[in-house]
Amino acid sequence: MNRLLFVFLFVCWQSAGSYAQIQTDICENSVPNNWNAINGRLSMNADHFKLGKQALKWDWTTAGKSILKVQSDAFKAVAANPRSTFVVWIYNDTPINDKLVFKFGTQDKTVSSFDFNLNFKGWRTAWVMYHRDMVGKPQADMDILTVHAPTTVKKGSLFIDQLMYDVTINPRSPMRDEQLPFVNPEGDKAANAHWNSLYAFNRTPHYLPLQVKLESTDRTDMAQITQRYKEQILSSAKTVGKNAVQDVEKAFSYWNIGRDGGRITGRPVYSTNDIELVSLSPTESVKETNRLSGIKRYTELMLLVAQLYQTSPDAVDKQKLEGIFIDLLDHLEDQGWAYGSGMGALHHHGYNLSDYYPACLLMKDVIKKHNKLDRTFKSMAWFSGLGRTLQLPDQLPSSNIDVFNTLLGSMLSSILIMDDAPEKFRYMHSFSNWLSKNIEPDHTIEGAFKPDGAVFHHGNLYPAYGIGGYSGITPIIYALSGTSFSVRQQAHESLRNSLLMMHYYTNPYKWPISVSGRHPTGNWRIPDVPYAYMAMAGMPDGSLKTDTLMASIYLKLNGKKQNKWATAFKSSQIKPVGYTRGHWNLNYGLFDIHRRQDWLLTVRGHNRYFISHESYPGANMYGRYFAYGQLEVLFPATKADDGSNFKDEGWDWNNIPGTTTLHLPLDKLRANIINADDYSGIEEMLISDERFAGGTTFKNQGMFAMKLHGHDKYDMGSFRATKSWFMFDNLVINLGSGIQNTIAAYPTETTLFQNYLKDSTDVLNINGTAINSFPYTKKGEAGKPLTIVDNRNIGYYIPDAGDIVLTKATQVSRDQKDSRKTIGNFAKLIIQHGNAPVDAGYQYAMLIKTNKQALESLALLQGSTKPLYKVLQKDNAAHIVWYAPQQITAVAVFGTNNKLSDSLLMGNNRPCLLMYQQKGEQLSMSVTDPDLAFYEGPDDSPLTADGKRKEVSIYSRNWYRSPAKPSVMQLLVKGSWVVKAGTNGLQASLQPDGNTLVSVKCTDGIASKIELFKENKRRI
Structure with missing residues (x-):
């Protein structure tokens, strides 16, 4: 607020x-x-x-x-x-x-x-x-x-x-x-249409026929849903004291509501948007102006009155509460919070009016007694936008997280307040159909839930908004479960997958800074309650058996809190989930997840579809480089350590780990936030003009690669780099090539780590020697390798340390809000590429959760004839790495049909990410097309008069609502291979030269699996 x-x-x-x-x-x-x-x-x-x-x-x-x-x-x-x-x-x-x-x-x-x-x-x-x-x-x-x-x-x-x-x-x-x-x-049609389209929603006709006769099961289902939902409303009631009614009367008196015959007057009830009209000076505090947005305060009082009315055993108190509620309801209508009224503007009204709907539902009998039920239903339906659920399913626009977070329960309350009649049941069926359609995977960047499990808002992977959406949807999913109004199986599976993916990219409570949106505080936390509701909602196939996976995640997240859910799950012998192992790609959002033991590693990129960062006035003011290849490692938090390397006290926003950046003075790195066009607010959300960014996964291993191009808004159009990460077990190989720009005033750097030092004497191990000095600086030597174990037990092996600089120092910076100077002690390891570099590059490896002995062993192996990994190619054509323990080759091909240093792949029709393993007569592969192709052809960024890309809102792009387009990837593979009989969507044709052309459909950035067999060993 x-x-x-x-x-x-x-x-x-x-x-x-x-x-x-x-x-x-x-x-x-x-x-x-x-x-x-x-x-x-x-x-x-x-x-x-x-x-x-x-x-x-x-x-x-x-x-x-x-x-x-x-x-x-x-x-x-x-x-x-x-x-x-x-x-x-x-x-x-x-x-x-x-x-x-x-x-x-x-x-x-x-x-x-x-x-x-x-x-x-x-x-x-x-x-x-x-x-x-x-x-x-x-x-x-x-x-x-x-x-x-x-x-x-x-x-x-x-x-x-x-x-x-x-x-x-x-x-x-x-x-x-x-x-x-x-x-x-x-x-x-705007990005905020879910708030602004009430007039259009209100004119949407029903597409379902009216059910003339109601079955007894219909009434039973509706009664069960109503009971479940009312229980949720009442369970959220705040604890009140013995003088609760007197406290309510005092709060009510603030509004100065009075009646004179049929006339009612009182203190005005303002909308949040009224702040755009009132007289304010820059010296007035936000807290003071908050009083002008009185609708939230007003409706909170309405809900408190309703909850007290439902739980109070005293008849006199109930009569007082009844009178107060009706006065509040009538004054609200008189103030313009009524059917058909747009209040001038209602941006974000879902947040501020949210308590109005459950309050009215709890007070249905009182409202009906005073002959105001029809009026109240119409107002509830209007402000909740209930009419949006009446659109034909195949014509539904995508609904976003704001709707699920703030309006879903409001729409359900609007239906449940109606008397049982055919119209009410028609609304409920439409609501269920609408909800199913909007939870099912959405293939644009507008909707909420993606095929790979990413949760979206503002056209971006955004778990901070996702938690509100999950908290809004899952109680409704539970309320509807086991009835004729429950959501479809595909919708249930989609929501479950999204929740599961959030579990994978939190460790176990916090998620990485790179997906924190405009609030890089490190304080966000995964919610536990949605997992409990999903567990109680049963399995996606409709069976009401407890979803044990969701329940076990809930038990992991809720710690040792004792409540009805924990008791029920434990009595069913469900145990908290352990730490998982695997690799996942969320290419909707360009985010890779790699897990082993109790740690989580993630990589984040951006391209011409997905933004590099989101900055608002006073929020993430220095986050320009967040998706320039940010690599993070999270460990479980302890009392002494939050498990992260980040601390917004002295943090250098130029040196985000994993990124390749131009090191700027803070005043030049600070976001210049404008209202770019009529489609956006005051915000900065930049995209690149490069298509190539994404990841693939194979046998629980993975890789991610991107082509980086700076934005012309900050005169970084000449800034380019090609970057890749190959993640095998606890080993990460990091490659960079083609690093270049013409900006001579500032240095270009790749950051390996920037770690907050809880104690300035925290130890770093350098080439086997423990260093606790502070301050401290060490430069690498050209042609010589360097090993470093940092203060988080992450090891770094640099084959050629000529451009390496390691420091332990006190840093002075600005907090992410740009509201104050910050100071902190940090250890930092960077690769210096110089000023205005031309075709610079880098290569280094990481061992997660290691020690100096293991790192020294890696260095010895890499200097032997049997290395742990080999970098086969690192140039503008491809990055290729071979991993010995599993004989896996991982390939990022940035163009088509280029000459590769790979013995298997001889040609390709599209840039791709490929991982494969050959065991005897069998060849297993995964391939991903990193271009989701929301539009085709060259970059569509508008240009200024001097040919530079102009900043425009992401919402102004004409492809914003376009679905990702599938592609057919053609790979020319050395040798004669055939496809296993019965394999769908995969073709292998032998070529005259004895090699094989493999064709596979790629879609949504999801890895396509390929199994081939030697032609003379055909499998059936």
Whole structure:
């Protein structure tokens, strides 16, 4: 929440210079001198108010001829600002099927106009951008606004408040609603459409037929779902004291709600987006401005009242709580939080309104008693966007993690509050179908769950958002399980796989910094509760038998907490899961996972589809290099050590382990964050123009490779490198070639490690000698190998240490928020490539969880005739490594049909990642096409006048919603080979020269397995 407020403040400051745009409440103290009513009367009135304590009342007296006229030079400024927006709040006592017409111009002409429907009761607002949303275009000479009263009603009254002639706002914010259906129509296709498309959702017709007759099993299923979900709501209730009701009454009094006959008044209930309109200075704290976003505070009180009502045994207390809840409900509706209202803008309303829905569900009987059930259902359905579930399954747009995190339970509550009737059951079936479709694997970068198990948000692998999504979805999956409304098997499997993958890339609680998004704090933690709900939801095939794998992961994560889940799982003889072993590629997100013993190693890259980093104002301000090949090793945390090498106290953001970077002064590395276009907010999310990045896996081993190209935004267009990582058991071979740039002012470096030193005397072992000196510097010698065991027991073998520099030193830096100077002690090992290098490279190996004896043995082996591994090729054509213990060859081929130093692969039609093993007459292989091909052809980045790639939003790309395209990989393999009979999707054809052309389908960056046999040993 605080982050959102900061971003909104930043927008205001950007638009108004060094201070926020200032709002003056011209509808508070007296009728403005420049306002006049023709055939009507203007007065100040306290019956209704949105800001302050009174509003301007307009009584019109003549149908079609009553006009409110406002004259101001402020309108002249809007022609020069494409983001100028008109804002007003209007209160209507009596809904009518008519409209107001707002006209802007001069005494002689109208140049811009818009209509405002009056089919509502209560407060409604208009946020209308002059240039985009109105009919006509504003002109520099316009100085008059006329508001024309309805033509079909003889007379009437309206209240006007918070009128603002010219506000500069984020163009993504305004949303259309029942009063303003023409506003920001492109918002229905934008990245924030899940918030903004309420009007479109509300107009979606049912595609399912109405079930005329309800079966007893239908009612039983619905009752079970309702019971399960209500239990979840009540179990989340906070512990309250003996004076809970009195505390509620005190909290309720803050809102100053009162009734006078049929009229209700009280403190305004603000939306988060109202922060874009209010008067703020840069010196005001975010905490202070938080009070203006009152909807979250308000609905939290509603849920507390509802939970107390359900659990209180005292009849008097229940009566008090009933009255408080109905007052809260009515005042909320009157304030504009009602069916059909867009509140001007509702960005992120799923977070701030989340308690409203379960509160209403718990109070259904009370709401129904007061004859407000239909009204409440309509408002709940509107704000939750329930209509999105009514779209035909094959036409559904992808829903994102925000929806699952904040709106899924809201939609279910909206259905469950209905009385049992055919319409309710039709909604529930649509909801189940919609949920299934959106959990099933999505093949674009927009949706949430990918075929390889990656969880996505902002077009990127993003576990920090994923935990909210899992926490939102899994309770619903459990609530629906075992009923006719349970999700489809493929959906269940997809969610389960995604949860399993998160378990694989956490160790066991924390995930790597490289996938921390814009918050590289090292403090994120995997949630345990989703695994419990998935365990209780049963197996994907629909059987209700406990999912023991999910249960065992839950027991691992929850530690020794005693609760109903832990008791049930342990009584079923389920034990906590141990540390797993294997290798996984998440090529949606360009993230490789390698595990042995109790440690986790990951590698992260980027390309022309997946961003290098995400930075916001005050968040990850120095993270430009996060996906430049970041390699991390995580060990389990202990009381003395959190298992990571990272600490944001003196951390040098230029030297992220595994990356090849340009070492810049911090002021030049600091992100220059802008609002790149109308598709984005204030953020930086850069992509490359290179296609090649990805990994493959084979027999629990793996490799990852990428072609790195810096972004022109920071004049790094000449910065290039080709990088690869070969991961075999506890050995990692790291290769780099083609490192080059023309930037002579700063050095280019590859970082092997940057480790936080808990104690400056922490020992490093260098060529067998323990070093505890501090500070300390050592440079390698050209032509000589170097072995180093760092303070985390990770070994490094560098065959030629000529460019190596090892330091132990105190570092001064800035924290990731750029809010303060930081200092810390670090050990750092880098390879210096010099300034403006030309075709530089590197080669080194790592042994994870090792000691000096094991590392010395590796060095001896590599100097012998029987090395542990061989680097067969390291150039712009390919990186190839052979691993002796398993006789595995791993190949990254960056082009097509290049000459390779490989005895098996003779040609290829597409760049690829290949691993293989030949045992006698059998050849086993895995191949991956790293290009997911969301679009084909050359890079589509727009260019500036001087030919440089321009920064634009990832959301503006026309391929953002395009699915990955499969490819057919053709490999020319030496010798005569055949495919095992019955193998689908794989072909092997013998060529005239006696070699074999193998064709295999590749899709979604998932490794395709190949089994071949010598032609004279055909297997059937």
